[in-house]
Amino acid sequence: MAAESEQPTAGEGSGAASEGGAERSLSDERERVGPLELLRTQKADGRALLLFSRARERP
């Protein structure tokens, strides 16, 4: 499942735009949805993109 890549993966949210064109900005919001973490962002064409990932304890 985990990508063997040093690029930011969905949910890790460095704040930088990815190569694929998602617009990541300070307006990105994170929410807790049960056991999941939701990151709201937008695609380059303005469509909403919601990334759900298993919430992990952060140091």
Next chain:
Amino acid sequence: MSELRFNDLRGEQVVYAIHRQDRTFLPDREHCPLDPTKPGGPETEIPFPSFEIVVFDNRFPAFEAHAPGGAAEVVVYTDEHDGSFGTLSPDRAEDLMWVWRHRYGELGARTDVDYVMIFENRGVEVGVTLHHPHGQIYAYPFMPPVPAAERAADERLGGCAPCELLRRELSDGERVLIERESVVAYVPHAARWAYEVHVAMRAHRPSLLECEPAELRELAEVLQTLARGYDALFARPFPYVMVVHQAPTTGAAGSAPPGSPKRQGHLHVEFYPPLRTAEKLKFLAGSEQGAGTFIADTLPEEAAVTLRQALARAAG
């Protein structure tokens, strides 16, 4: 932009979404728009090299907020192209229940949305255009005929119809396939499709919002067990339409908010498989289309026996 027209003779809305004519159709393996975007690879709908579950606005929507109202979303279950809902890890399937719950709650809270329908079409036999494991969500700006018929059944049966039908199925027992503490799967007494199965919450739960975490986990487990049993039935990927039935939402006339005792609806998931044998499809032809009456070739009790054997093979 879609257009709604009311078909007065049938008493139902028809959605004209002519832009969908040009939607992506069975792309080759290397150009799946639901794959992650790999470094140096083609850009897909998901601009990340990996992900868990992603939801985004459909590029070719039947419904949009500005016109005619509502929404159309795509739910991608995994970044792995091969596989199916049935082969997801149990944790991922459970996570999907939370995603469904979140989308139902958020879309359903909109005043332009009367009904939220979460569904999956699986297999080219039901018109699938992308093989990557995914489902869809339609948020309707009107009450569609099927949930309206379910509410009419509540009136006819003098209470929650799915509660009463589940009580009858458990009392009879002949068509019950899977029983868990909070979830039951059965072939309905008057199934329309040869291998139709309903998966119902044992307790009255109008929607995913009213479910306890343990119930969501169990629902995921039963749905996956059934999906794997289907694949074992004819030893081939089994096509189906899977639809989550829940309470009408905020915009619907007479709707009540989550938690209200007046809230109508009962969470259950219906599977409509088009195969009637390993090679033969059930077509909706004269009687089904012209009269609205299904002619079935298989008795539900016989289908239940066959499906129980398939479930045992899948578990073994």
